Amino acid sequence: xxxAKRHVLVADDEANMRRVLEAILRREGYEVxxxxxxLEAIEMLRSRPFEVxxxxxxxxxxxxxxxxxxCRALNRNLPVIIITAHGTVEAAVEAMxxxxxxxxxxxxxxxxxxxxxxxxxxxxxxxxxxxxxxxSGNRYRxxxxxxxxxxxxxxxxxxxxxxxxxxxxxxxxxxxELVAEAIHRLSSRRERPFVPINCAAxxxxxxxxxxxxxxxxxxxxxxTDKPGxxxxxxxxxxxxxxxxEVPKEIQVKLLRCLQNxxxxxxxxxxxxxxxxxxxxxxxxxxxxxxxxxxxRKDLYYRLNVVPIRLPPLRDRRPDIPLLLDYFLGKYxxxxxKGVSRVSEAAIDILMxxxxxxxxxxxxxxxxRAMLLCRSDTIDVDELRGLADEWRRDSRLIGAxxxxxxxxxxxxxVDESTLKDAIRRQTRWVERQWIDRALAETGGxxxxxxxxxxxxxxxxxxxxxxxxxxxxx
Ligand SMILES: Nc1ncnc2c1ncn2[C@@H]1O[C@H](COP(=O)(O)OP(=O)(O)OP(=O)(O)O)[C@@H](O)[C@H]1O
Ligand SMILES: [Mg+2]
Numbered sequence: 382x383x384x385a386k387r388h389v390l391v392a393d394d395e396a397n398m399r400r401v402l403e404a405i406l407r408r409e410g411y412e413v414x415x416x417x418x419x420l421e422a423i424e425m426l427r428s429r430p431f432e433v434x435x436x437x438x439x440x441x442x443x444x445x446x447x448x449x450x451x452c453r454a455l456n457r458n459l460p461v462i463i464i465t466a467h468g469t470v471e472a473a474v475e476a477m478x479x480x481x482x483x484x485x486x487x488x489x490x491x492x493x494x495x496x497x498x499x500x501x502x503x504x505x506x507x508x509x510x511x512x513x514x515x516x517s518g519n520r521y522r523x524x525x526x527x528x529x530x531x532x533x534x535x536x537x538x539x540x541x542x543x544x545x546x547x548x549x550x551x552x553x554x555x556x557x558e559l560v561a562e563a564i565h566r567l568s569s570r571r572e573r574p575f576v577p578i579n580c581a582a583x584x585x586x587x588x589x590x591x592x593x594x595x596x597x598x599x600x601x602x603x604x605t606d607k608p609g610x611x612x613x614x615x616x617x618x619x620x621x622x623x624x625x626e627v628p629k630e631i632q633v634k635l636l637r638c639l640q641n642x643x644x645x646x647x648x649x650x651x652x653x654x655x656x657x658x659x660x661x662x663x664x665x666x667x668x669x670x671x672x673x674x675x676x677r678k679d680l681y682y683r684l685n686v687v688p689i690r691l692p693p694l695r696d697r698r699p700d701i702p703l704l705l706d707y708f709l710g711k712y713x714x715x716x717x718k719g720v721s722r723v724s725e726a727a728i729d730i731l732m733x734x735x736x737x738x739x740x741x742x743x744x745x746x747x748x749r750a751m752l753l754c755r756s757d758t759i760d761v762d763e764l765r766g767l768a769d770e771w772r773r774d775s776r777l778i779g780a781x782x783x784x785x786x787x788x789x790x791x792x793x794v795d796e797s798t799l800k801d802a803i804r805r806q807t808r809w810v811e812r813q814w815i816d817r818a819l820a821e822t823g824g825x826x827x828x829x830x831x832x833x834x835x836x837x838x839x840x841x842x843x844x845x846x847x848x849x850x851x852x853x
Pocket of ligand 2: 622
């Protein structure tokens with residue numbers, strides 16, 4: 382760790398508590414910035430970088446959760462430690478679920494706070510190293526160099542700096558959130574907050590207040606005035622994830638807010654004006670939802686100014702090896718394993734698989750395979766789980782009966798048989814792919830090779846191997 386002073390933001394409305402925390406932390410060599418309430422803390426956060434934030438939960442003007450949200454918006458790795466009195470432990474646990482780093486109950490020992498801080502700083506630096514890893518990719522921090530992805534990068538570049546609303550669609554796990562982040566990072570709003578909100582994860586009754594904020598006493602449980610995500614995102618980007626899940630009553634309010642860039646908090650009379658760039662995502666077909674009457678047409682048009690349609694992984698198979706490499710690196714560090722490659726046979730299987738869960742599924746698979754792996758190479762053995770799912774999954778275009786291995790007999794597996802079976806299965810799938818690509822391109826080898834993401838030469842070799850001729 383560097384010898385530079387580590388900077389901590391301490392937010393607590395009790396002057397005494399602030400003094401105690403400051404004294405403990407200064408003695409440990411931290412530089413401390415105190416804040417007397419949530420709003421002050423949020424202002425401080427925007428004014429300079431911190432390595433850890435320690436915050437009380439209940440404070441006037443804005444509470445610890447708002448401070449936490451602001452931290453997330455500014456820097457998702459920034460660790461937040463919640464200090465909580467006896468009565469608010471549940472709230473602190475909620476905060477942990479949302480990603481707070483730790484919580485400490487009052488009264489606390491100096492040691493407890495010291496240890497929590499050390500742990501937080503260590504994790505912060507570990508996370509930053511990961512960010513460097515991401516930096517080593519392209520400037521979008523998205524892995525993929527296939528033609529469909531390059532088109533996506535083009536669109537990102539073109540729209541990043543425009544104020545237009547962007548609607549990102551695509552199957553689950555295709556990287557919609559990554560694209561939203563890239564748009565923000567490459568826009569002139571990059572120094573301002575990126576505020577994500579998952580509309581599906583918030584109960585209908587709370588969504589309006591989450592988005593627009595509320596005034597104290599607006600409803601039971603509204604104990605303080607609270608800014609909504611629109612206000613937190615002022616000057617920056619608001620990412621409305623799963624926009625298809627927003628109920629119709631709120632769709633109306635969203636529409637109005639988009640048209641006028643202004644709204645009222647729940648229970649409030651004052652009009653709030655904000656400057657927010659909106660990026661939305663959904664894995665539903667919003668046009669269908671409009672047809673079905675579940676989504677307002679006018680809002681749909683308003684959101685769909687710039688549509689970005691992320692292709693499923695099976696439509697950009699050439700990216701699979703790149704993604705494998707990237708996730709191998711990521712989990713090698715995280716799991717401390719010496720696994721550095723994937724065998725040819727395993728890659729063949731992964732290239733042929735349909736990936737209904739897209740990149741998320743691939744990432745999970747690499748992590749699992751790496752845990753199972755006992756050498757430096759991930760081989761078909763480690764993909765056994767995939768083969769299982771695969772067999773259940775009818776997407777395995779009716780594989781020949783003998784092709785799939787049977788490893789259910791008392792957990793005993795004859796490895797040579799399994800490998801053999803998978804090899805046969807792979808060849809069979811590969812042949813189907815080549816057949817299909819050739820059929821679709823009218824037998825044009827160059828075009829078929831491009832579709833398959835392999836070179837023309839290796840396609841010719843494979844065609845020879847399988848006894849396929851292009852005029853077949
Ligand atoms: N091209 C990519 N390069 C590297 N990582 C990726 C890529 N695409 C997705 N991921 C990773 O896969 C996971 C899923 O991505 P993300 O959350 O953006 O998907 P999503 O499209 O929002 O899915 P959902 O609709 O289920 O929310 C994340 O961990 C993300 O970092
Ligand atoms: Mg998502």
